[in-house]
Amino acid sequence: METTTSADGSYTIVVPEGKKLLFKSLGFSAKEEITDGKTTINVILENDDTQLETVVVVGYGTQRKQSLTGAIASVKGTEMRxxxxxxxxxxxxxxxxxxxxxxxxxxxxxxxxNFDIRGLGAPLVVIDGVPRTSEDFQRLNPSDIEEVSV
Structure with a gap:
């Protein structure tokens, strides 16, 4: 079974007695709690900054580094300028x-x-999480670019 929390952090899940619940969220250490007849379980997760390094943002979501197929290359805006x-x-x-x-x-x-990646056609251009056209990228102020990843 799986559930997510609401904006205020509350959740509802029906679990048989004596079962373990696993609480986890990106950037936090996972924590297990045993139900043992409890009707309310409040959990505070601790920050785990090391987990953030194992996630790569791709197009419309994220993937773990070990499941990412291909290579990622990037250049800093200062190098581009x-x-x-x-x-x-x-x-x-x-x-x-x-x-x-x-x-x-x-x-x-x-x-x-024009530009392409290994001759395979025009790439998907995503600027600040929003898909854009190559023309939008060409007209960006170079001073506004922190990094470009391919």
């Missing part, structure tokens, strides 16, 4: 393995560049 280019997409050229960036036009002020 060293190129003195106005287009964040062009700043990625040569900085992340497998990312190809090419300019379609040399027209001044034109943001007409």
């Amino acid at each position: 060293q190129t003195k280019n106005e287009n964040p997409q062009n700043m990625l050229a040569g900085r992340i393995p497998g990312v190809r960036v090419w300019q379609k036009s040399a027209e001044p002020g034109a943001y007409s560049a």
Whole structure:
């Protein structure tokens, strides 16, 4: 059986007497409690910062590092800005393995560049957890970029 808590932390679950309940949440140490006829069980979980390092945010959710297939490469915004280019997409050229960036036009002020990952088509661009277009990424202020992960 499984349940989740409401916004205020309350929950309801029907469990036979003498069974163990396992309480866990991302970033906290798990804790077990035996029911033993109790009708109310209040639990306070302790912080466990080490668990946060084993989770990778991907597209629309999270995966544990050991179940993630593939590699993750990233570049810091400060490293990107060293190129003195106005287009964040062009700043990625040569900085992340497998990312190809090419300019379609040399027209001044034109943001007409393409990029892909290992030639497999346009990547899903997620900015602050929201899916965006490549054009949105190209028009970002490079000073606002903390890190880019592929």
